[in-house]
Amino acid sequence: ENFMNYKTSVLRFPKDVATAAALIRLGECVALKTETVYGLAADATNEDAIGRVFEAKGRPADNPLIVHIESVDDMSHWAKDIPDIAYTLADVFWPGPLSLLLKKQHWVSDKVTGGHDTIVLRVPASENFMSLIRATKKGLAAPSANKYKFISPTCAEHVLRSLDGRIAAVVDGGQSDVGIESTILDITTPIPTIVRPGPIDDLMIEQALSEPVKYADNLGVTVPGSAKQHYQPNTPVQLLSTEALSKMQLRADEGVISHTADSVNVKSKNCNVLRLPKDPAKYSAHFYSSLYQLDMQNLRCIYLEETPSDNLWLAINNRIGRVVAR
Numbered sequence: 283e284n285f286m287n288y289k290t291s292v293l294r295f296p297k298d299v300a301t302a303a304a305l306i307r308l309g310e311c312v313a314l315k316t317e318t319v320y321g322l323a324a325d326a327t328n329e330d331a332i333g334r335v336f337e338a339k340g341r342p343a344d345n346p347l348i349v350h351i352e353s354v355d356d357m358s359h360w361a362k363d364i365p366d367i368a369y370t371l372a373d374v375f376w377p378g379p380l381s382l383l384l385k386k387q388h389w390v391s392d393k394v395t396g397g398h399d400t401i402v403l404r405v406p407a408s409e410n411f412m413s414l415i416r417a418t419k420k421g422l423a424a425p426s427a428n429k430y431k432f433i434s435p436t437c438a439e440h441v442l443r444s445l446d447g448r449i450a451a452v453v454d455g456g457q458s459d460v461g462i463e464s465t466i467l468d469i470t471t472p473i474p475t476i477v478r479p480g481p482i483d484d485l486m487i488e489q490a491l492s493e494p495v496k497y498a499d500n501l502g503v504t505v506p507g508s509a510k511q512h513y514q515p516n517t518p519v520q521l522l523s524t525e526a527l528s529k530m531q532l533r534a535d536e537g538v539i540s541h542t543a544d545s546v547n548v549k550s551k552n553c554n555v556l557r558l559p560k561d562p563a564k565y566s567a568h569f570y571s572s573l574y575q576l577d578m579q580n581l582r583c584i585y586l587e588e589t590p591s592d593n594l595w596l597a598i599n600n601r602i603g604r605v606v607a608r
C-alpha cells in the first residue's frame with residue numbers, strides 16, 4: 283500500500299486552473315485550498331477517481347466524502363426530498379463552511395457516500411476551489427487532503443507532507459483562513475442536528491432558521507468514519523491546564539501550544555512555545571498549522587494548553603479531544 287506513483291506537481295492559482303481541471307477530467311485527484319482546510323478533489327461522478335482519493339489518503343471505504351457544488355441550483359441534482367430549510371440555509375451560509383446532510387439521488391455512487399443513502403453537500407467560499415468546479419463543470423468530492431487520521435492541512439506544504447508522491451498535483455493557494463473543517467448539519471431529521479461542529483455554530487443556524495437546532499448526542503461518533511483518534515501529529519500531544527503548564531520546567535525537546543500569557547514558566551523560554559490568539563476563531567485559523575510546525579521539530583512531546591469549555595470553543599475542543607486521544 284506504500285505506493286509512490288506520482289511526481290506530484292505544485293501548481294499555482296490562478297494560472298494553472300486549466301491544468302488542474304484537465305487532471306480532474308482524466309480522473310486524477312488534485313489538492314487545493316478551500317476556506318476551511320485543503321481538500322483532495324476528484325470528479326464525484328468518476329468511480330476510479332474516487333477510488334484514488336481513498337487510496338491516496340489510506341482512508342477506509344465506508345467513510346463518505348463531501349461533494350462540493352457550484353451553487354444551490356445544483357443541490358437537487360445530487361439530493362432528493364430536500365426540505366425547505368435547505369434553501370434558507372444555503373441562502374444565508376453558502377458559499378461557506380456549512381455542509382448539509384441530505385437524502386442522496388439514486389444515481390449517486392455508493393463509493394462517494396460510503397454505501398449510505400445520504401449525501402453531504404457544500405458550496406465552498408474559496409476562489410481556488412470554486413474555479414476548479416467551474417472549469418470542470420463537475421461536483422467535486424473532497425475530503426481533507428491529509429493521510430487518514432493525520433493533521434488536516436491548511437497550506438500546500440502540509441498537503442505535501444502527507445501526500446507527496448501519492449497525488450497528481452496540489453494547487454498552492456496560500457493559507458486556508460478558517461482553519462478547521464466545515465460544520466456538518468443533518469437536515470433529514472425532525473430537528474436539524476449538527477453531526478460535526480465547526481465554524482458555524484448552533485446559534486448562528488438557529489438565528490437563520492428561527493427554529494431549534496441540536497448537537498448530535500454522540501458528537502462526531504455518529505458521523506461514519508469519524509474516528510476517536512484524528513487530526514494527530516506523529517509527536518504525542520498532551521493536554522494540560524494553564525496552571526499545570528505554568529508550573530512545568532520545560533525541556534528543549536518539548537513543545538507548547540498556548541493561548542494565554544500566564545501559561546508558560548519564564549524559565550522555560552528556550553523551548554518551542556507557540557502562542558495562538560485568545561479569540562476562538564483566530565485560534566482555529568492557526569491550530570492545525572501550529573501542530574504541523576511543532577511536529578516537524580522531532581520533539582518528544584507537545585503540550586497543549588486547555589482551552590475554555592464554552593460554546594464558542596466547542597468545534598476546537600472537538601478537534602482537541604481527538605488530537606490527544608490514545
Ligand code: TXA
Pocket residue numbers: 316318319320321322345346347348379381383395398400401402406424425426427462463464465466505506507508
Ligand atoms: O471543511 C470541510 O468540510 C473539508 C473541506 C475540504 O471541504 N472537508 C472535509 O472532509 O472535512 P472530510 O472527508 O475530511 O470529512 C467529511 C466528513 C466525514 O467525517 C464523513 O464521515 C462525513 O463528512 N460525511 C460525508 N458524507 C456523509 C454522509 N453521507 N453521511 C454522514 N456523514 C458523512
Ligand code: MG
Pocket residue numbers: 425426434
Ligand atoms: Mg478529514
